[in-house]
Amino acid sequence: MADDDTAPAPSGLKPGKRPTINDVARIAGVSKKTVSRVINLSPFVREETRVKVTAVIDDLGFVPDLQARGLAFRRSFLVGLIYDNPSPNYVVNMQQGVLDALKGSGLELVVHPCSRQSDTVVADIRAFVERQKLFGVILPPSVSEDERVIQTLRDLDCPYVRIASISLDAPGAMLVTNDHLGAAEAGRHLADLGHTRIGFISGPASFRSSAVRGGGFREALAEKGVALDDRYVAEGAYTFESGVEAAMGLLALDPRPTAIFTGNDEMALGVFKAARDMGLAIPDDLSVVGFDDLPMASRVWPNLTSVRLPIRDMGRMAAEKLLAPMRGIDPARLEQPEVRPSLVVRESARRLGA
Structure with missing residues (x-):
């Protein structure tokens, strides 16, 4: 009798079958939505559930498919940049950095300027996210500092990364600029x-x-x-x-x-x-x-x-955090990039009396 070198499929899957999100949900004993929340690092999952689902994902070797995720979670291939910043140069540099990170990912960038002084700013952002079915959102200051916006994104189960001068959230959702x-x-x-x-x-x-x-x-x-x-x-x-x-x-x-x-x-x-x-x-x-x-x-x-x-680098680093789950990486486990401002000395300041 010939030796059978075929390893048994994990957790009862048929040999050669590619594991699906439904398999993960069935074996972990949770809903498909819970699995999707774990994949997207939603804060609304108990730690014990996250550990259990992650273990099943690792056991099965499950890798989320971008197109399947877009259909299953009713998301597009769009990353949103939502900003309220009066400096056009800042915004352009931020966009360039985000685009650097999106190259080759199959995702595109869509921007949404807003005014935090508007009475309808939160409703407008909600409508934008729902209308575009965004894959995720990048929030530069000062939108990143608005907890009403953050709660809206959490309610919509929309992944986000905040850019701010101090830490305001979990490491996986933050880029701190110091x-x-x-x-x-x-x-x-x-x-x-x-x-x-x-x-x-x-x-x-x-x-x-x-x-x-x-x-x-x-x-x-x-x-x-x-x-x-x-x-x-x-x-x-x-x-x-x-x-x-x-x-x-x-x-x-x-x-x-x-x-x-x-x-x-x-x-x-x-x-x-x-x-x-x-x-x-x-x-x-x-x-x-x-x-x-x-x-x-x-x-x-x-x-x-x-x-x-380094504004362009900040845009790139924030987008890389947002894309990490799609690549099977937990952004909370990424080596946290450090943004450290530095003074560039030129001619506009001189010694007093010189």
Whole structure:
């Protein structure tokens, strides 16, 4: 009698049969929807159930099929980028990073601008997700900070990854940008250049990043023995125009600040315009430091000293987390990518009195 080298199929499956999600559900003793939630790392699954279903998936060697999942879960091949950010350069860089990650995945990107100030913002986002039957969603700040939006996505069982300056969720659903570290570098740099009368133009109060960046900046100045006078603090809107308006107010003070740090590069360029309109030269009369290090920072003159936040890389890393379950990877078990801002020193800030 010839030896039979065919290994028995796991858990009673017929030899050669490819395991399906129905097999996983039957053997684990749970519903098909529960299996799909485990695959998509939904937070609404008990840990003991997650462990049991994951063990069956591993035992069967079950690999979710993208097209089958799209049909079974009534999802499209679309990844949504939902944003409320007034900086077009930020949004474009974020989109490029997401597209980098989606190459070869069979998924496409669809964007949805919104306004968190709108009374219908949550309903609009719900309608967008349901209408497009999204595979998943990437949320940059400040939409990522809105717990109403997060709860809506959970209710819809729609996978998401949040990008924010601090951790707001489980590691598998978060990309933390550590904005306070970059702002602290900006503060130390200006203090080391001898500036003590320093202005700060923050982003809008509705953005958590505004408070986080402001906090890091203040703390670094305090470490250097420099106090940030509230008279020299103004709120902007992360737009060029708001940077101009805020800078005009700060530069009209007597005595005026010798340096200004802004919450993003768009507002820093607004400071450039305000200074020029008031007959002040950068950096001779006023040092300026921005945040984000968008491409424009090295295209203006003088080149803008700015905190580099790798926005394109952030979009790519967030999308890779979103795609991990499709590739059979638990994003919570991925090596967590570290986003660490760094100061890029250029010509727009100089030593006081030099």
